Amino acid sequence: AQKITQTQPGMFVQEKEAVTLDCTYDTSDQSYGLFWYKQPSSGEMIFLIYQGSYDEQNATEGRYSLNFQKARKSANLVISASQLGDSAMYFCAMREVNNNDMRFGAGTRLTVKP
Amino acid sequence: EAQVTQNPRYLITVTGKKLTVTCSQNMNHEYMSWYRQDPGLGLRQIYYSMNVEVTDKGDVPEGYKVSRKEKRNFPLILESPSPNQTSLYFCASSSRQGLIYEQYFGPGTRLTVT
Numbered sequence: 001a002q003k004i005t006q007t008q009p010g011m012f013v014q015e016k017e018a019v020t021l022d023c024t025y026d027t028s029d030q031s032y033g034l035f036w037y038k039q040p041s042s043g044e045m046i047f048l049i050y051q052g053s054y055d056e057q058n059a060t061e062g063r064y065s066l067n068f069q070k071a072r073k074s075a076n077l078v079i080s081a082s083q084l085g086d087s088a089m090y091f092c093a094m095r096e097v098n099n100n101d102m103r104f105g106a107g108t109r110l111t112v113k114p
Numbered sequence: 115e116a117q118v119t120q121n122p123r124y125l126i127t128v129t130g131k132k133l134t135v136t137c138s139q140n141m142n143h144e145y146m147s148w149y150r151q152d153p154g155l156g157l158r159q160i161y162y163s164m165n166v167e168v169t170d171k172g173d174v175p176e177g178y179k180v181s182r183k184e185k186r187n188f189p190l191i192l193e194s195p196s197p198n199q200t201s202l203y204f205c206a207s208s209s210r211q212g213l214i215y216e217q218y219f220g221p222g223t224r225l226t227v228t
Contacts, residue, residue, distance in 0.1 A: 004156075006156075009154075035216065035217075037219075043202070043221065043222045043224075044219065044221055044222065045204060045206075045219035045222075047216045047217070047218075050216060091156055091157065093157075101147070101159045101162060101172050101173070102147075102159065102217060103159075104149075104156040104157040104158070105156050106154055106155060106156045107156050
């Protein structure tokens with residue numbers, strides 16, 4: 001079964017600095033999608049960024065970029081120029097093309113310090 | 115406005131008292147699913163539905179039922195709730211357009227079973 005691992009339960013970063021949140025995954029499929037979601041203290045799930053397994057370039061969305069290393073099965077989220085509003089839980093998730101469920105990691109709690 | 119709605123947002127109930135959490139989406143999405151979120155475990159899928167009258171079990175279906183009689187609605191039913199079902203529940207929907215289909219999440223329902 002596919003599995004998502006986020007090894008950092010909590011991370012701290014200074015405001016305006018960059019931070020990398022780690023995510024590794026396990027799958028035997030060749031075709032899959034990787035997602036990152038943000039969950040602020042208010043509880044809602046906010047979609048941040050998507051990377052397809054066949055995409056040759058790393059995905060970017062504003063201050064978010066995904067460092068995709070297919071051979072190592074890692075999909076780390078990079079947040080540049082951190083802001084106080086970035087403090088939240090961050091979840092990595094994966095869906096395989098032949099599977100109907102989306103698997104989530106346990107999450108990383110990011111705290112941005114002023 | 116495109117959205118997924120859930121009701122109620124908060125619910126405290128007692129063991130054994132049947133309850134239903136409603137979920138509705140206005141985006142004409144085929145795919146809907148239910149997740150529960152517990153600390154340290156991330157989100158785990160309970161049930162999902164590929165379309166009307168098509169439902170299937172996720173990772174943690176025990177103690178839950180679902181139905182999909184209309185495309186827009188996907189209620190979650192707890193026939194006899196128990197304290198281990200105390201959790202934060204999310205409904206989500208997406209279209210089936212290959213892998214690039216982010217899930218839109220509802221605001222969450224915080225359930226406490228005493």
